[in-house]
Amino acid sequence: MQEQLINPTIQKFRTEFKAEPEHIFLSPGRINIIGEHVDYSDGFVLPAAIDKYICFAVRKLPQSNFCTIIAKDLGEEYTFDVTIEVKPVPQMWMNYILGVFSQLQKSENQFCGMEIVFSSTIPMGSGLSSSAALECGFAYILNELFNLHLTKKEIAVIGQKSEHTFAGVQCGIMDQFASVFGKENKVIMLDCNSLEHQYFDADLKGYSLLLFDSCVKHSHLTSGYNERRRDVEHGKKVLWKNFPEIEKFRDFTLSMLDHTKEEMGDISYKRCLYLLKEIQRVEMAAKAISEGNIEYLGTLLTETHAGLSTEFEVSCIELDFLVENTLQKEGVLGARIMGGGFGGCSINLIQENRAEEVIKAISEKYLEHFNIQMKVYQVKISDGIKEYTNEYII
Ligand code: ADP
Numbered sequence: 001m002q003e004q005l006i007n008p009t010i011q012k013f014r015t016e017f018k019a020e021p022e023h024i025f026l027s028p029g030r031i032n033i034i035g036e037h038v039d040y041s042d043g044f045v046l047p048a049a050i051d052k053y054i055c056f057a058v059r060k061l062p063q064s065n066f067c068t069i070i071a072k073d074l075g076e077e078y079t080f081d082v083t084i085e086v087k088p089v090p091q092m093w094m095n096y097i098l099g100v101f102s103q104l105q106k107s108e109n110q111f112c113g114m115e116i117v118f119s120s121t122i123p124m125g126s127g128l129s130s131s132a133a134l135e136c137g138f139a140y141i142l143n144e145l146f147n148l149h150l151t152k153k154e155i156a157v158i159g160q161k162s163e164h165t166f167a168g169v170q171c172g173i174m175d176q177f178a179s180v181f182g183k184e185n186k187v188i189m190l191d192c193n194s195l196e197h198q199y200f201d202a203d204l205k206g207y208s209l210l211l212f213d214s215c216v217k218h219s220h221l222t223s224g225y226n227e228r229r230r231d232v233e234h235g236k237k238v239l240w241k242n243f244p245e246i247e248k249f250r251d252f253t254l255s256m257l258d259h260t261k262e263e264m265g266d267i268s269y270k271r272c273l274y275l276l277k278e279i280q281r282v283e284m285a286a287k288a289i290s291e292g293n294i295e296y297l298g299t300l301l302t303e304t305h306a307g308l309s310t311e312f313e314v315s316c317i318e319l320d321f322l323v324e325n326t327l328q329k330e331g332v333l334g335a336r337i338m339g340g341g342f343g344g345c346s347i348n349l350i351q352e353n354r355a356e357e358v359i360k361a362i363s364e365k366y367l368e369h370f371n372i373q374m375k376v377y378q379v380k381i382s383d384g385i386k387e388y389t390n391e392y393i394i
Pocket residue numbers: 054071072073074092093094096118119120123124125126127128129130131132134
């Protein structure tokens with residue numbers, strides 16, 4: 001990582017600012033092991049931070065009011081005055097940063113200028129949450145440099161709000177939470193509503209997590225998402241009308257759901273059926289991980305894919321193809337589409353010493369069938385955002 005990410009970021013800082021950075025921060029991307037679409041339905045999710053990061057090289061400029069930020073991977077730079085109220089700008093990447101700054105720009109917080117270069121090994125827009133790494137990374141930097149006394153939870157919430165207000169993406173809290181709260185070799189079971197969370201040891205016992213990036217993103221992502229939310233809201237309304245004593249969606253049983261099937265209609269029924277089963281799967285997956293039952297974890301991942309594909313209907317032919325073909329290979333315990341759907345990555349649980357042959361076979365097949373070269377990311381469960389304090393003299 002030092003060679004690939006940290007050193008080049010520092011080099012760029014030196015070349016551009018003719019100075020040494022004072023701090024290096026690493027802000028990770030995340031995976032979600034299981035728990036898809038349940039964040040707005042009282043469900044749990046099971047994310048973890050990964051060993052792919054945005055690296056920030058930073059220096060404070062006490063005599064200046066100007067903050068200059070260089071996005072090395074895009075070859076772009078932006079400067080703003082920290083004493084003037086910030087507004088969204090046409091440079092999309094900068095909005096994640098300005099959205100954070102705008103929330104902290106209050107009279108009690110005294111800022112001065114800064115110089116920042118950042119660069120990343122998290123692929124952009126592939127569902128590994130480079131956006132959360134960017135916004136939470138910047139909030140973390142401000143907190144450290146200007147002693148803002150923000151809690152980790154506050155940093156995650158500021159990141160999420162930045163995305164809502166300045167980037168225009170109505171995301172849940174999972175991505176930001178994982179990026180901030182991640183711990184090496186631990187998955188986080190998070191209740192997205194209350195933000196209560198628990199860590200579970202993740203010893204994968206000779207299996208590894210591989211992501212296959214289909215490199216497709218279908219346009220129904222937003223429209224499909226809104227439609228699914230409408231279907232689910234309708235289903236919930238019917239459920240609560242029939243069973244007003246139930247407090248949380250996750251407490252409805254499958255027999256209660258069956259009881260209301262006719263009234264809510266087939267579509268809402270299928271959507272709610274997926275959600276209730278998925279919420280149960282997350283709890284079972286956390287247990288399976290903590291007991292070292294990796295085989296069962298794999299089975300649950302595959303069940304989630306079937307649910308997303310046939311009940312929630314957010315998969316697509318490319319991802320179904322990847323999952324089906326991967327599952328046929330020896331040494332594969334489970335596979336599923338990861339994220340909101342309609343494209344992106346699959347997450348696969350594959351025996352370490354078989355990974356290479358599975359990758360080769362699946363990428364050849366995918367290329368042959370769709371004429372697309374899939375990308376592969378092998379990830380390890382890692383720590384959340386932190387300052388990099390190792391020697392980095394280069
Ligand atoms: P994801 O979070 O799944 O990677 P998003 O679409 O939510 O996808 O966020 C991607 C956006 O975040 C990019 O389009 C860009 O604006 C910003 N971003 C992420 N990483 C970088 C980077 N290394 N350099 C500049 N901008 C970045």
